[in-house]
Amino acid sequence: MTEFEVIDRYFNLAPARHAALGIGDDGALLNASPLGRAIVCDTMVEGRHFYPGTDPASVGHKALAVNLSDLAAMGARPECFLLALTLPAIDEAWLESFSGGMRALAEQFDCELVGGDTTRGPLTITVTAVGQVESKVALRRDRAEPGDDIWVSGELGAAAVAVQLLGGGDSSAISEQLPADARQNLIDKLLRPEPRVALGLALHHFARAAIDISDGLVADLSHIASRSRVGMELNVERIPVAGALSTLAAGVGLQAALNGGDDYELAFTAAVENRLAIEKISQQLNLPLSRIGEVMAGDGVRLNDARGRPVPLERAGHDHFGDNG
Ligand code: ADP
Numbered sequence: 001m002t003e004f005e006v007i008d009r010y011f012n013l014a015p016a017r018h019a020a021l022g023i024g025d026d027g028a029l030l031n032a033s034p035l036g037r038a039i040v041c042d043t044m045v046e047g048r049h050f051y052p053g054t055d056p057a058s059v060g061h062k063a064l065a066v067n068l069s070d071l072a073a074m075g076a077r078p079e080c081f082l083l084a085l086t087l088p089a090i091d092e093a094w095l096e097s098f099s100g101g102m103r104a105l106a107e108q109f110d111c112e113l114v115g116g117d118t119t120r121g122p123l124t125i126t127v128t129a130v131g132q133v134e135s136k137v138a139l140r141r142d143r144a145e146p147g148d149d150i151w152v153s154g155e156l157g158a159a160a161v162a163v164q165l166l167g168g169g170d171s172s173a174i175s176e177q178l179p180a181d182a183r184q185n186l187i188d189k190l191l192r193p194e195p196r197v198a199l200g201l202a203l204h205h206f207a208r209a210a211i212d213i214s215d216g217l218v219a220d221l222s223h224i225a226s227r228s229r230v231g232m233e234l235n236v237e238r239i240p241v242a243g244a245l246s247t248l249a250a251g252v253g254l255q256a257a258l259n260g261g262d263d264y265e266l267a268f269t270a271a272v273e274n275r276l277a278i279e280k281i282s283q284q285l286n287l288p289l290s291r292i293g294e295v296m297a298g299d300g301v302r303l304n305d306a307r308g309r310p311v312p313l314e315r316a317g318h319d320h321f322g323d324n325g
């Protein structure tokens with residue numbers, strides 16, 4: 001099979017709908033948009049972002065999902081994407097499954113593949129995705145203000161524990177503390193993140209700053225803090241640690257929720273007067289939104305217990321929070 005046959009067979013499935021011209025020319029032609037556009041790019045490398053042998057449908061899903069998550073964090077509506085695929089060899093079963101996983105997610109979000117590149121080399125998937133958003137209402141990292149509430153969607157920590165489960169090392173100790181269906185659940189969270197696109201769109205007039213959680217809640221919130229030149233205080237009791245982690249040793253779940261990464265939830269700040277509106281969005285989307293802290297003048301991200309006493313971040317998981325951690 002040649003490169004061109006691969007493209008035709010697995011990636012060139014329908015005439016362009018959103019673009020004036022899709023796959024097959026030197027480039028795609030995008031339609032004019034009355035709004036502005038956000039454009040994002042994320043790469044996944046085998047052995048670095050996913051383990052060799054990972055189910056290809058999940059790899060296809062995730063390579064697109066992490067990009068849709070970036071669009072969500074900008075408040076953009078997905079429109080189309082490019083796929084740069086580097087393959088060690090042409091493995092038709094792998095390509096069938098990979099493209100199927102990616103296509104299912106693309107269809108779910110009506111985001112169309114309009115081009116890409118295909119080369120030989122170590123397995124690497126780069127997606128560039130375009131979404132529509134008016135720049136005035138786009139969600140950015142540099143808009144947080146002292147006094148804002150800090151919110152986060154969903155539950156945190158599952159993906160990071162799944163990485164440990166899959167990664168060997170001390171995984172058996174963790175594995176023993178989890179029922180089998182919980183283990184599978186965590187692995188699904190890691191491999192099949194759900195981009196929070198509807199939330200990003202709903203937050204246009206309510207959130208001030210936003211980011212998606214790829215590196216860990218604290219690390220990603222510090223990006224908002226530094227770009228907005230503010231500080232943040234989080235209440236450790238309010239961190240939404242994934243329920244599936246409740247059987248783990250004290251502090252392990254909390255540690256994963258704070259520092260684990262790969263959750264692809266949205267963290268955002270919003271003025272206090274928007275609390276009710278945000279709770280309503282949570283109900284409408286059937287997605288938990290937790291108010292976890294406050295933006296302050298200053299810099300950096302700090303963690304407090306319920307009584308406002310500082311908790312050292314690196315040891316947050318170990319000494320302080322009994323078994324709900
Ligand atoms: P060029 O030589 O001009 O770079 P290519 O041969 O790389 O063109 O690509 C031919 C067409 O196929 C282009 O429209 C390109 O966007 C598309 N394409 C290439 N690889 C992929 C891919 N992995 N997924 C989707 N479209 C692709």
Ligand code: MG
Pocket residue numbers: 116117118
């Ligand atoms: Mg090319």
